[in-house]
Amino acid sequence: MSSFDGWLPLAERYDSPYFDARPGAAPDDITLLVIHNISLPLGQFGTPHVSDLFTGRIDYNADPSFADLRGLKVSSHFFIRRDGRVIQYVSANDRAWHAGVSRFCGREKCNDFAIGVELEGSDVVPFEAAQYDALAALTIALRQHYPLTDVQGHEHIAPGRKTDPGPLFDWECYRKLLNQKALDEPALVSAIAGLRVVKGVPQSQ
Template sequence: MSTFDGWLPQAARYDSPNFDTRPDPADITLLVIHNVSLPAGCFGGPHVSDLFTGRIDYNADPSFADLRGLKVSSHFLVRRDGRVIQYVSANERAWHAGVSSFRGREKCNDYSIGIELEGSDVVPFEAAQYEALVALTLALQQHYPLTDVQGHEHIAPGRKTDPGPLFNWEYYRKLLNKKAAAEPALVNAIAGLRVVKGLPQSQ
């Protein structure tokens, strides 16, 4: 059995209280990509981390009133400059997907790892974010039996729209293959990884 504790050393660690135990720790097969910004469309502030760690100041912005009492988290956040923050061990269940379903299986939180990209549906993502996301994907693939990468919009259609139309799935997939090809040990790791190819994507 692997002794990996689910914390990646390349990520800054900000522990969130918003997590619980997975029903089957060996069943971690799905990577879910989101976008997030607080306030909406504003980048670089502390509010996302504060939300995920239960310390947000609801009076900091009028829009935060809607977040009162909300308990959410993600495993990772990729900042605009490519810096990575981790809030929950990937061995545990973070609360990022909500009501969701993939390939006939509900409760995607049970078997997925969530990655938030600092961004929105209407602003292109930065090159540094794609680079960091690919590095993160490859690192996780070495520890977990990931088989699919989906957007939040694909597992919660009609309810969520992220990471949105400006996330370049094809570029992400090509960069992932390019990086893996440079390290022979990673080629087999991603050989069976299914990645969304463009939008819209049917289930």
Template sequence: MSSFDGWLPLAARYDSPYFDARPGPAPDDITLLVVHNISLPAGQFGGPHVSDLFTGRIDYNADPSFADLRGLKVSSHFFIRRDGSVIQYVSANDRAWHAGVSAFCGREKCNDFAIGVELEGSDFVPFEATQYAALAELTLALLAHYPLTDVQGHEHIAPGRKTDPGPLFDWEYYQKLLKEKAVHESALVSAIAGLRVVIGLSQSQ
């Protein structure tokens, strides 16, 4: 595990400058997967603006709403588009800047020990089946390298401040896909069985 550089071959690489080293030992301290949603402009899909935001290339004049993004330095490890394609901006060994002020199980600063995945979407539009499939595959790929124990939404680690991935994200369907995709790999079956998804909900429940 220590020789893994944190870049997954299933994702297209698009390097972000917005990251730094984790304070804890990687990969041993990387135990949380955080699911977000994002669209730029809000509710519009398919454009280049999310990747441009995460890589410091965004044209603030492209949309009036982008004025609020000036000076914002934010990133995610992964971004899953509506068609299921995956982009990676930061090595999972490093700390991406996605969670902000947050806490989980009594521990603050979730960026320190979490991997962030952004889904192209919003709180008001159902996610695509291709996105759930890609997220499940990504989760299994990460479990092969990191001791993930929990999957939470941004809304769960920053309650009252964030609402994503929102009420239309189907956690049960995501869990079902995880089990189905892991069935032929015994090591992953064991890892999935111990993975807690959303506020302590076990895969076995």
């Protein structure tokens, strides 16, 4: 794992300044994948503003709602557009600033050991089939490099504070796509074996 630089060829690279080194034994400690949703302005898709936010280039005057974003330094490792295009901002070896105050399996500060994936969307709009397909492919690609054991929504690691990816994210569709991709390419079976998706549900269930 140590020879992998954390940048995936399936993603378009767009470097963010908002990251730092992971603590401890990382990247061997990267065990959690966190799924989020985001749109800027809220509910508007296809704008450049999410990438601009994650790279410190956002025009705060572009929309009145952006006033609340002033001074915010936030990033994600990956962003999946509505058409399935994947953008990467931070090497997965490094710590992106996506989870905030969070806890999983007794561990605080999930940014330390998690990879963050933002889906272009909101809590009230269904996600696109292309996004689920890209997310499944990304999950498998990451698991070939990192010892991921669990996939959780932001809402699960920051309950009461966050609601994403929201009630319209189809976890079962995501699970089925992971399994289907493994069946289509047997060499990938080991890449999802034992991976727990939301609240400890194993792939085999």
